[in-house]
Amino acid sequence: MGVIMLNDRYHKYVYGLAIAIVLPVGFAQAATITVGLGESIQEAIDAAEPGDTIKVQSGIYLENVNVTKQLTLVGLDTGSGMPIVDAGGNGNAITLSVDGIFLEGFEATNASAGLAGTGKYVFLELPVDEERNVGSKDVPPSGEEGSSHEVIPRPLATLPPLDGEFVPSKPPKTQIHGKAGIMIGSNGNMVVGNSVRENDYGILLISSSNNTIRGNKVTNSQNGGIDLKSSSYNFIEDNNVAHNLRGIGLQNSDHNTLTDNNASNSITMMGSGIELSQSQNNILRNNSMVGSAINFICSGADLYYNDVDVSNLVDGRLIYVLRNVSGAIIDSSSNAGTVCCFDCENVTIKDSLLDNNFCGIFLYNTNGSTVENNSASENEEGISIIGGCDNLIESNYVNNNLFDGIKLESSDDNAIIGNEIVNNGLDGIILSDSDNNTVTRNNASNNENGISLVGSNENEIYLNDFRNNIKNNAISATSLSDPDNKNLTNFWNSTEPITYRYNGSGFVGYMGNYWSGHEGVDADGDGLGDEPYVMDGIMDNLYCITDGGAVVDLSEAFAAVPSEDEQPLMEPLERYTITEAAENLP
Secondary structure: OOEEEOOOHHHHHHHHHHHHHHOOOOOOOOOEEEEOOOOOHHHHHHHOOOOOEEEEOOOEEEOOEEEOOOOEEEEOOOOOOOOEEEOOOOEOOEEEOOOOOEEEOOEEEOOEOOOOOOOOOOEEEEOOOOOOOOOOOOOOOOOOOOOOOOOOOOOOOOOOOOOOOOOOOOOOOEEEEOOEEEEEOOOOOEEEOOEEEOOOEEEEEEOOEOOEEEOOEEEOOOOEEEEEEOOEOOEEEOOEEEOOOEEEEEEOOOOOEEEOOEEEOOOOOOOEEEEEEOOOOOEEEOOEEEOOOEEEEEOHHHHHOOEEOOOOEEOOEEEEEEEOOEOOEEOHHHOEEEEEEEOOEOOEEEOOEEEOEOEEEEEEOOEOOEEEOOEEEOOOEEEEEEOOEOOEEEOOEEEOOOOOOEEEEOOEOOEEEOOEEEOOOOEEEEEEOOOOOEEEOOEEEOOOEEEEEEOOOOOEEEOOEEEOOOOEEEEEEEEOOOHHHOOOOOEOOOOOOEEEEEOOEEEEEOOOOEEOOOOOOOOOOOOEOOOOEEOOOOOOOOEEEOOOOOEEEOHHHEEEOOOEEOOOEOOOHHHEEEEEOOOOOO
């Protein structure tokens, strides 16, 4: 095999001439080209033939390398570490533009879309096939049926309908801010054992398939450490990804396999370890997510269609995804970090610490289950139930979640009892299109809104403390587009009389809730206001969270429902002693 030194132009010319004369027509022997300090990697690529190997010695190479041929590029530590490709703050450090490239042993740094050191980025939107929600280069591994570059329709990453026909929403476009240490826009490449640091993105795959990303160290990216956008059938294995905004992210990307990766200590309060968005049929095994604000982000819709098992860890604890399970018990001995149940019955989740994930506890179409004495804190959402009935949510500590504390959506006949729900970013408790639920003895304080009822009917809310919520203690709203929601009725006090003691005396009455800031009159001293507490009906603070995590303002689509607590408590519930409960008091 020949060896070419780029600083010997005559040698290079003679070597090429000899090959041309000696080798038979139609056969080209692969050459090895060595690049030393002071020479150009790009010039070596331009001079090489497909199949050649380029070995790059230690040193700093100030250039944007674009690999436009099927080559093997190997970084050699010749005494001062990996060769460093420094993009100079303008463009990608290394770009793999064609299929079948092997890249190993490089350090890629300082890739940015703006001027060096300015922190300015450009904003690009990549086209996404709206039917399939992936790019046109979504190609199964060779040998599988349909291995040509074809678009294979499939539904978007949306939860199956609870009933009736479901029409999926239009997917978001793939968004790119900035440039990458290693940018891949091709198929069948191997990127192994590289160090990628201090870039906009670390390793970025766009509309690419059948690539292997293995054993790389990716740190200090302003966006994703390893990001796949509209890319499928890739293998992401044994990478160490730390101090990025997002450790490993999949957007509009299907059929990828993530194994044995460590994603840790992502930056900012929105930083994540591994994130799946509008992505399906991916397999996650033996991945560890540690020390990020949100270790694991995967909405219920995305999680339903992906294969994530208990070998994956969040802060050393297990991710439980249960499907069609009955009678399971998750408790402190289960070492759970987050628990998700789909189509389950009679599941018990108790005594667990469930924090720093997309949701502490998520139940979908799950009935007759108990969620008790858990801490669900510092997640995107604390406890969320969609399409569930006859569930009990009791004595949980739900605080400091980015969005909602406890959420019921399309869920009837559940009980939310005795929970501490404080300091959540949106609603402490929200009931959306949910009827006949009981909400009692909860403390919902210091949230954006204490409790919100949206399109929900015949719910009973009493003996709760709603204190010091930032914008509203309560919101009751109805959809302007749904005629069935025009006459919603909810009960803001007990529907049966309660025997209780207050200030040393005994009373019987229909008891409501405590509302901080309510300046009522209690002429008879029974601890119940003589005038109702009227919901203020402010509608400019009503939000919902989409499956993709976006916050959507619903204020213009809903109208306030006039609501009153006719028997408001004059003081917090702790000042009252219940001696004989109403018939339906839990």
